[in-house]
Amino acid sequence: MIGSLEAKIPPGPLAQKWTSHKDHSRLISxxxxxxxxxxxxxxxxxxxxxxxxLGELGxxxxxxxxxxxxxxxxxxxxxxGINAAKNYQNDGDSVYRLFYDTIKGGDFRSRxxxxxxxxxxxANIIDQCVAQGxxxxxxxxxxxxxxxxxxxxxxxxxxxRGQTGQQLLLGCYQALCRQIAGGNVQMFPQTxxxxxxxxxxxxxxxxxxxxxxGKIEKHAADAxxxxxxxxxxxxxxxxxxxxxxxxxxxxxxxxxxxxxxxxFTQIHPTCIPHSGEYQSKLTLMSESLRNDGRVWVPKRKExxxxxxxxxxxxxxxxxxxxxxxxxxxxxxxDIASRAAKEVCDEGRGVGPGGRGVYLDFAxxxxxLGEPTIAERYGNLFEVYEKITGENAYRVPMRIYxxxxxxxxxxxxxxxxxxxxxxxxxxxxxxxxDHGANRLGASALMQGLADGYFVLPETLxxxxxxxxxxxxxxxxxxxxxxxSEVCNRLENLLxxxxxxxxxxxxxELGTLLWDKxxxxxxxxxxxxxxxxxxxxxxxxxxxxxxxxxxxDFNQSLERAxxxxxxxxxxxxxxxxxxxxxxxxxxxxxxxHQTPEGEALRDDEKFADVFAWEFQGANGGITPPRxxxxxxxxxxxxxxxxxxx
Amino acid sequence: MNFRLKIWRQKNRxxxxxxxxxxxxxxxxxxxxxxMLDIVNERLVLRGEQPIAFDSDCREGICGTCCxxxxxxxxxxDHPGAACELYMRKFQDGETITIEPFRVKSFxxxxxxxxxxxxxxxxxxxxxxxxxxxxxxxxxxxILVPKPDADLAMEAAxxxxxxxxxxxxxxxxxMLFTAAKVSHLALLPQGSPERTQRVxxxxxxxxxxxxxxxxxxxxxEAVCPAEISASFIAKLNREYARxxxxxxxxx
Numbered sequence: 001m002i003g004s005l006e007a008k009i010p011p012g013p014l015a016q017k018w019t020s021h022k023d024h025s026r027l028i029s030x031x032x033x034x035x036x037x038x039x040x041x042x043x044x045x046x047x048x049x050x051x052x053x054l055g056e057l058g059x060x061x062x063x064x065x066x067x068x069x070x071x072x073x074x075x076x077x078x079x080x081g082i083n084a085a086k087n088y089q090n091d092g093d094s095v096y097r098l099f100y101d102t103i104k105g106g107d108f109r110s111r112x113x114x115x116x117x118x119x120x121x122x123a124n125i126i127d128q129c130v131a132q133g134x135x136x137x138x139x140x141x142x143x144x145x146x147x148x149x150x151x152x153x154x155x156x157x158x159x160x161r162g163q164t165g166q167q168l169l170l171g172c173y174q175a176l177c178r179q180i181a182g183g184n185v186q187m188f189p190q191t192x193x194x195x196x197x198x199x200x201x202x203x204x205x206x207x208x209x210x211x212x213x214g215k216i217e218k219h220a221a222d223a224x225x226x227x228x229x230x231x232x233x234x235x236x237x238x239x240x241x242x243x244x245x246x247x248x249x250x251x252x253x254x255x256x257x258x259x260x261x262x263x264f265t266q267i268h269p270t271c272i273p274h275s276g277e278y279q280s281k282l283t284l285m286s287e288s289l290r291n292d293g294r295v296w297v298p299k300r301k302e303x304x305x306x307x308x309x310x311x312x313x314x315x316x317x318x319x320x321x322x323x324x325x326x327x328x329x330x331x332x333x334d335i336a337s338r339a340a341k342e343v344c345d346e347g348r349g350v351g352p353g354g355r356g357v358y359l360d361f362a363x364x365x366x367x368l369g370e371p372t373i374a375e376r377y378g379n380l381f382e383v384y385e386k387i388t389g390e391n392a393y394r395v396p397m398r399i400y401x402x403x404x405x406x407x408x409x410x411x412x413x414x415x416x417x418x419x420x421x422x423x424x425x426x427x428x429x430x431x432x433d434h435g436a437n438r439l440g441a442s443a444l445m446q447g448l449a450d451g452y453f454v455l456p457e458t459l460x461x462x463x464x465x466x467x468x469x470x471x472x473x474x475x476x477x478x479x480x481x482x483s484e485v486c487n488r489l490e491n492l493l494x495x496x497x498x499x500x501x502x503x504x505x506x507e508l509g510t511l512l513w514d515k516x517x518x519x520x521x522x523x524x525x526x527x528x529x530x531x532x533x534x535x536x537x538x539x540x541x542x543x544x545x546x547x548x549x550x551d552f553n554q555s556l557e558r559a560x561x562x563x564x565x566x567x568x569x570x571x572x573x574x575x576x577x578x579x580x581x582x583x584x585x586x587x588x589x590x591h592q593t594p595e596g597e598a599l600r601d602d603e604k605f606a607d608v609f610a611w612e613f614q615g616a617n618g619g620i621t622p623p624r625x626x627x628x629x630x631x632x633x634x635x636x637x638x639x640x641x642x643x
Numbered sequence: 644m645n646f647r648l649k650i651w652r653q654k655n656r657x658x659x660x661x662x663x664x665x666x667x668x669x670x671x672x673x674x675x676x677x678x679m680l681d682i683v684n685e686r687l688v689l690r691g692e693q694p695i696a697f698d699s700d701c702r703e704g705i706c707g708t709c710c711x712x713x714x715x716x717x718x719x720x721d722h723p724g725a726a727c728e729l730y731m732r733k734f735q736d737g738e739t740i741t742i743e744p745f746r747v748k749s750f751x752x753x754x755x756x757x758x759x760x761x762x763x764x765x766x767x768x769x770x771x772x773x774x775x776x777x778x779x780x781x782x783x784x785x786i787l788v789p790k791p792d793a794d795l796a797m798e799a800a801x802x803x804x805x806x807x808x809x810x811x812x813x814x815x816x817x818m819l820f821t822a823a824k825v826s827h828l829a830l831l832p833q834g835s836p837e838r839t840q841r842v843x844x845x846x847x848x849x850x851x852x853x854x855x856x857x858x859x860x861x862x863x864e865a866v867c868p869a870e871i872s873a874s875f876i877a878k879l880n881r882e883y884a885r886x887x888x889x890x891x892x893x894x
Contacts, residue, residue, distance in 0.1 A: 056777065
């Protein structure tokens with residue numbers, strides 16, 4: 001294995017670790033910073049904020065994104081909000097409480113020190129965003145407004161209408177634009193990273209493809225930062241944007257970076273249900289809707305075909321309120337999702353295919369009036385009407401869980417550096433802060449924490465020993481990586497078979513959703529592991545990728561991503577099979593309490609699974625497992641209870 | 644449902660483009676227009692033809708990637724909404740649908756229905772930001788913003804940067820796009836110190852990129868998926884006049 005699996009958590013009391021770590025990290029002086037080239041792949045909240053901040057500090061940054069502009073990264077679609085331990089509401093919030101909620105929400109599968117730091121810098125994020133002009137919601141007094149969000153008993157969520165992700169990303173995009181104009185950041189839109197280059201054991205560059213021209217380019221750097229988001233699209237249908245992919249992180253994995261906890265995939269409970277095979281993506285309805293909406297299904301199967309407004313109160317089962325009285329409709333995502341699956345499995349689901357539950361605003365409209373509800377959620381109701389043709393002010397929304405976020409990602413230490421020295425991984429692309437389940441409004445917080453405040457402090461500590469060690473792109477490792485990339489593209493174009501890309505990707509997605517989705521078991525996972533290699537073989541034998549490389553070829557770019565998903569899916573299922581316990585979003589049917597809740601096995605599995613690629617001769621050699629034990633010094637491991 | 648399509652095909656920026664006829668039979672009314680194009684493409688590829696290049700990403704109307712002119716309207720007939728939010732139930736069975744890229748001189752065609760909108764990025768790079776270094780921001784609640792100002796700033800900030808405003812404008816003007824960013828930042832106390840320079844630089848860049856001027860036809864407002872009000876253009880003009888005036892007295 002390249003590097004080591006040491007988490008490098010600083011010594012000392014939890015609350016002082018980050019401060020003392022910063023105090024003892026090495027620095028780069030201002031006049032030396034411009035001598036360092038940093039490659040950042042991805043321009044969402046994590047990549048964009050990192051590029052802007054490092055550019056501002058004086059490093060030479062090259063930032064790559066597959067979109068036609070950095071403003072379009074998928075962070076833009078986050079609706080609900082961003083958490084911060086400001087305690088503006090005087091309702092008992094604190095850094096410790098945000099830390100504790102996040103650790104508990106993650107079902108005790110994340111590192112205390114990382115999570116505490118996240119909670120600590122959360123307040124700075126809000127300061128930074130306000131200074132940038134992010135138009136957060138305000139009270140009439142002019143002070144910032146808050147709301148409560150899934151899984152929390154305090155109001156600590158800041159929001160900008162239902163478009164918080166958009167506004168935070170635009171804040172970060174604008175900061176990035178300023179650095180581009182100032183010449184500190186060079187932006188490469190419509191450019192995809194196709195390989196990581198490792199020289200003498202250190203990450204020293206990338207090979208990219210210009211999606212518009214097909215041109216393959218080599219970029220040498222002193223450090224490489226991956227901020228390429230999650231891998232939810234391995235399921236084909238997810239709430240991710242069409243272009244989201246695992247390629248950058250997976251190819252880094254194939255070059256020796258460890259992939260941690262891939263089976264921790266989050267299902268979002270409130271999405272618009274699936275309506276037909278042609279469907280290309282699922283649309284999320286913000287979780288904030290659960291603040292005022294009540295979730296229910298009919299008590300009796302026979303009532304499912306009735307119009308919801310004709311079903312009397314006593315015939316409705318408000319199952320979240322019934323099962324989890326203290327959290328009710330605000331129960332954490334995994335619990336709310338599984339509860340929806342359960343009632344649908346019982347035959348009490350509503351809508352086409354019986355895969356949906358109601359989210360009803362009638363009570364809230366009666367209590368607060370339609371204008372208040374419209375002010376809070378108006379745009380979401382409009383989106384819902386566009387997609388389904390139904391008016392949610394009059395009839396309850398129909399929702400169903402969908403893949404939304406992936407907690408797993410490349411393994412990183414406390415400095416956000418992977419086991420490959422010089423390869424840093426930030427935002428959703430790393431595994432570090434959310435454990436087995438992410439709380440609502442925490443993704444935006446983590447992306448910005450990593451990019452604005454953590455990486456800019458930890459990266460110099462690595463760079464300090466790397467002055468003058470940047471190789472030239474004539475180095476043979478660059479040439480080797482480049483020729484591998486070219487061969488692979490040629491091979492994809494040569495297949496010229498009879499199946500469409502979508503049909504294979506869809507088949508993979510359906511298989512994973514059935515066997516490795518909301519609930520998993522040994523038999524199903526073994527079935528999936530038997531079928532994935534067959535599908536992968538079919539792909540390489542029979543897919544049709546039209547056109548050529550030296551062109552704007554959207555089929556070719558997607559083919560490369562699907563090929564990686566077909567390999568990555570196997571890793572996902574191996575991880576899910578090996579983690580023989582239930583925790584957070586990973587629900588193994590063999591391990592549940594009599595009430596059907598996830599049953600952890602802290603004796604055997606209170607650790608991070610980090611997988612090492614072992615080569616692919618013919619098939620894929622099973623990856624090697626490294627385990628990082630999690631030490632809980634401050635919190636007490638408890639069974640999550642939201643009753 | 645069945646449709647006849649007339650789709651703009653153009654190999655690259657240099658070549659001549661033309662409208663090509665396609666049939667799109669057997670499409671669900673619940674499919675989106677982009678999903679209909681996915682189906683058409685899947686069929687084209689299996690027939691050995693080149694698929695139609697078109698841009699999209701989030702497919703929920705927020706990323707601003709899709710940029711289609713549908714039956715002569717930027718983003719199609721179902722306003723407000725981006726092309727990805729247009730569903731086939733909005734069309735009649737058997738209808739002929741014409742799909743072209745956004746038509747703006749400053750958005751050159753890359754291929755088929757894909758255009759290059761980097762000119763919009765350059766307008767923002769010219770000054771569409773507040774210079775706030777990470778680490779030096781004051782406590783958030785030390786900056787009070789009256790709710791009406793914050794709400795109005797949010798309305799302007801909601802722009803998704805798709806460029807439909809310029810595509811719909813007979814003068815190919817990017818005034819609504821530029822106005823939205825200038826207004827968003829000028830309405831907030833944090834944006835005030837750079838207000839004068841910002842508007843001057845952004846407007847100059849907008850002109851240099853070849854966008855036209857506003858003649859108050861309000862087509863931009865009519866097609867804007869984010870419902871940005873054309874009154875922000877008045878705000879832009881006011882900001883610009885103010886900047887010119889301040890400069891003329893040597894400030």
